[in-house]
Amino acid sequence: MAFFFQNVVNALQWGSFYALIALGYSMVYGVLMLFNFAHGDIFMTGAYIGFFVATLFVGLSASGILVLPNWLILILTILLSMFLTSFVGMAVERIAYRPLRNAPRASAAITGLMVGIILETGNLALLGARRQKFPELIVSQTYDIGGVSVTNTKIMIVLVSIGLMVALHQFVRRTKWGMAMRAMAYDFVVVPLMGVSINLIAALTFGLGSALASAAGILFGIAYPVLDPYMGILFGWKAFVAAILGGRGSILGAALAGFLLGFIEIFVATIFPSTLRDLIAYSIILVILTFRPHGFFGEPYSAQLRL
Amino acid sequence: MTVVSETIEKRRSFWSIVRDWWLQYFSEVPLLAWLVGALVAAILEMLVGNPFARLIGMPRGPVLFGFLIVLKTPVLIPPAILYNIVIYALPVLLVARLIGGLSNKLAAWLFQRSVMLSTIAHLTLMYVALHVWAGFNDYRVLVVKLILLAIMVTLSLNVVNGYMGEFSCSHPGFMALGAYTASILSILFFVDDSTFGPALLPPAIGQFAFPIILIISGAVSSIGALLVAVPSFRTRGDYLAIISLAFTFIVKSLIENMEIVGGPRGLRGQPDWATLPVVFVWTMICVWVINNYVRSTFGKTMNAVRDGEMAANAMTINTRRTKMVTFLFAAFWAGVAGGLLAHVLRYVNPGSFGIQKLAEVLAMVYFGGLNSVVGSIVGAVGFNLLSEALRPLELYKWIIIPIMIILIMIYRPTGLIAFTEFDVKKLIQPRNKKDREA
Numbered sequence A: 001m002a003f004f005f006q007n008v009v010n011a012l013q014w015g016s017f018y019a020l021i022a023l024g025y026s027m028v029y030g031v032l033m034l035f036n037f038a039h040g041d042i043f044m045t046g047a048y049i050g051f052f053v054a055t056l057f058v059g060l061s062a063s064g065i066l067v068l069p070n071w072l073i074l075i076l077t078i079l080l081s082m083f084l085t086s087f088v089g090m091a092v093e094r095i096a097y098r099p100l101r102n103a104p105r106a107s108a109a110i111t112g113l114m115v116g117i118i119l120e121t122g123n124l125a126l127l128g129a130r131r132q133k134f135p136e137l138i139v140s141q142t143y144d145i146g147g148v149s150v151t152n153t154k155i156m157i158v159l160v161s162i163g164l165m166v167a168l169h170q171f172v173r174r175t176k177w178g179m180a181m182r183a184m185a186y187d188f189v190v191v192p193l194m195g196v197s198i199n200l201i202a203a204l205t206f207g208l209g210s211a212l213a214s215a216a217g218i219l220f221g222i223a224y225p226v227l228d229p230y231m232g233i234l235f236g237w238k239a240f241v242a243a244i245l246g247g248r249g250s251i252l253g254a255a256l257a258g259f260l261l262g263f264i265e266i267f268v269a270t271i272f273p274s275t276l277r278d279l280i281a282y283s284i285i286l287v288i289l290t291f292r293p294h295g296f297f298g299e300p301y302s303a304q305l306r307l
Numbered sequence B: 001m002t003v004v005s006e007t008i009e010k011r012r013s014f015w016s017i018v019r020d021w022w023l024q025y026f027s028e029v030p031l032l033a034w035l036v037g038a039l040v041a042a043i044l045e046m047l048v049g050n051p052f053a054r055l056i057g058m059p060r061g062p063v064l065f066g067f068l069i070v071l072k073t074p075v076l077i078p079p080a081i082l083y084n085i086v087i088y089a090l091p092v093l094l095v096a097r098l099i100g101g102l103s104n105k106l107a108a109w110l111f112q113r114s115v116m117l118s119t120i121a122h123l124t125l126m127y128v129a130l131h132v133w134a135g136f137n138d139y140r141v142l143v144v145k146l147i148l149l150a151i152m153v154t155l156s157l158n159v160v161n162g163y164m165g166e167f168s169c170s171h172p173g174f175m176a177l178g179a180y181t182a183s184i185l186s187i188l189f190f191v192d193d194s195t196f197g198p199a200l201l202p203p204a205i206g207q208f209a210f211p212i213i214l215i216i217s218g219a220v221s222s223i224g225a226l227l228v229a230v231p232s233f234r235t236r237g238d239y240l241a242i243i244s245l246a247f248t249f250i251v252k253s254l255i256e257n258m259e260i261v262g263g264p265r266g267l268r269g270q271p272d273w274a275t276l277p278v279v280f281v282w283t284m285i286c287v288w289v290i291n292n293y294v295r296s297t298f299g300k301t302m303n304a305v306r307d308g309e310m311a312a313n314a315m316t317i318n319t320r321r322t323k324m325v326t327f328l329f330a331a332f333w334a335g336v337a338g339g340l341l342a343h344v345l346r347y348v349n350p351g352s353f354g355i356q357k358l359a360e361v362l363a364m365v366y367f368g369g370l371n372s373v374v375g376s377i378v379g380a381v382g383f384n385l386l387s388e389a390l391r392p393l394e395l396y397k398w399i400i401i402p403i404m405i406i407l408i409m410i411y412r413p414t415g416l417i418a419f420t421e422f423d424v425k426k427l428i429q430p431r432n433k434k435d436r437e438a
Helices: A002-032 A039-062 A070-100 A105-127 A152-174 A176-186 A198-223 A231-246 A251-271 A274-291 B002-008 B014-026 B031-055 B067-072 B074-098 B100-113 B115-134 B138-163 B171-190 B203-229 B238-256 B276-295 B297-307 B309-314 B319-345 B355-368 B373-389 B391-411 B424-428 B433-437
Strands: A142-145 A148-151
Touching (some): A002 A039, A002 A148, A002 A152, A002 A231, A039 A105, A070 A105, A105 A231, A148 A152, A176 A198, B031 B115, B138 B171, B138 B297, B138 B319, B138 B373, B171 B203, B171 B238, B203 B238, B355 B373
C-alpha cells in the first residue's frame, strides 16, 4: 500500500508539470482556436529565464549586496520569471500568430513549430551545448509518512502548481479580463465588435499561458536540476496530448488530463519496464480518443470546425 | 511586343529588359531542348569541371553550385559565380537556343505519337542528365537520392494534409514501418546476418525482389494506417492530429522495445540496392500515380471532404471510403519511401522517425504549397537544397531556415505554389506555335 501511495505522490509531482503546460495550450486554443506549437519551447525558455534570475539572486546574496533568505529568492524567481516569460509568449504571438490569424490554421501551426526551432537553436547558439545546473534553492528534506517518503520539494511543487491553477481559474471567472477571454472563446467574430480588442486578449492569453509554462519550468528545474535546450520538445508534445485529452479550451479538463497523464506514465513505469512507458501511455490515449474523440470536457465534434 | 513596350515607356527597368530578352529568344524553346542543354552542361562539367575550377582558383569543382565552398571561404564568391555561368548557364542557354527549332519538331512528333512515349523520352533524358551531373561526386549522388525520396514523402503527405485537409502527423510512423519492414525482409532473405541467420534465398536475385519488398513494406505501413484512418471517421482537425501523433510515438516506441531489430541502436547491413536509377524510377512512378490520383474523380472527392464534409456527404460522397482509401494510399507511398530510405542510408534507427522528422516533412509540404503536386516537388527540392547549401553555417542553419519558412507562411499562407494542377501535357508539348497547331 505504501508502494502505491509512494507512486501517487510521484505522479502528482510529474503530472503537475504536464498540467501547468497543458493549461497554456488549452487557453490559447479556447480563445484563438489554434494550438501554440511553440509552447513546449516557451516552457524551456521559461526554465532558462528562471535559471538566470535564480542565479542572479543567489549571486547577489552570496556577494552580500542583497542578502535574501532562500524562500524569498524562490518566490521572487518564480514571479519575476513568470513576468519575463509572458513577454516571450506575447512576442511569439506577435511574430508567428497575429499575421496568420486569417490564414489556414495549419499554416499557423507551421509557424509555431518554426518559432520553437528558433528558440531551441537560439538557446544552443547563445549558451552552447553544455547543460545548465539549476541552483539549489530549497534544502531537500525527506519526511516519512507511513512508509511513504515525501520530500518538501514535492509538496511545494504540487501546492504551487495547484495554487497557480486555482489562481488562473479565479482570474478567468472573476475578473473583467477573464470575462473578455471567455467571451472571445464564445464568439470571436461578434465580441470584437463590442469593443473588446482581439489583439489585446490574444496577447494576454499567450502571456498567461507562457507565465504558467515558466512556472512549470522553474518547478521542473527544482525537481530535476538539469536544463538542456531540447527539454521542451518532449514535454511540450506530451502536454499538448494532455490538453487535447482534457477537451479543447477547457481549463479544468487540461489540468485533470495533465495529472492523468502523469499518473499513467508513473504507474506504467513502475509496473512495466520503463522503456515501455511511451508505448503504453500513448496506446491508452489512442483508445480513449477513439471512443471519446472530443476529450473529457470538450464539446462533441461538429462539422463546422474552421480549418 | 518589344516595339510596343519601347514606344510606350522610354525608361525600362532592368528586369523588363531581361524579360523581353527572354521572351524574344527563349519563349519557343521546349522542355526537350532544356533537358538536352542540361545534359550538355553535365557532360561539360564531367570533362572540364575540375581543371576549369583549378584554373579560376578553386580547389576543385564545386559540389553544389558552390554554395558550400562560398559559405566557408567568401573569397571564392567570384570564381563560384564564374564557374556557374561558364559551366552551367552558358551551355544550357546556348544549346537550348541552338536546337530549339529542331527539338520543337521532335517534341511535336513524339507528342503526336503518344503522350506516354513523349513523357518517357523526356524522363529518360532527364535521368541521363541527372546521372551524369550526380556522377561527378559521390556526395551529389546521396543528395539527389535524398531529394527524390523527400519528393515522395512530401507528395504523399500533401495528399492527406493538402488535398484532404486533415492535419496528419503520422508520416514519420508510416516511414518507420516501411523502413523496418523493408530492412527486415531484405536482411532476412538475402543477407547473411548474425541476428537473422544466413540468407534464405540466393542474394543474386535480391535486386529483382527489391520492388516486391518495397511493395510489401508499403502495404505494411498501409495496415498501420488503419489505426489512424478508423478514428478519422468520427473526428478531424486537432483530434486527428493527436491520434496521428500518438501513432508516430507508438511506432517509434514499439521499435525501440524490439530487441530483435536492434532496439534504439537501430538496424544496419541493408544491401546496396537503392541505386540512383531505382530511386528515380520509384519517385517518377510515385509522382505519376499520385498526380493521376488527385486529378481523378476520386481525388476530387477528397477536396469535397476538405471543403465541407457534411455537404460532401449530402452529395452522395462516401466520406468514410474517401478517408480510408486516402490514408491507406498516402501511407503506402510513405512506406515505400521509408523502405528506399533504409536502403539508401543502409542504416535505420527509430530515433530518426520522431518529432524532428515530422517538423521537416510538414515544413516541406507547407513550404511548397498545399493541394499541388508541383508545389510538393518544389518544396521538397527547395527545402533540401537549402538545407544542404546552408550546411556550413551549422547551428545558424536552423535559425535561417525557420525564419524563411515563417516569412513564406506570412506572405503566402498556403505555400509557394498552392492549388495548382500539374499538367504533364502542357509541360512536354512543343512551344513553337506552328508545331503546336500541326
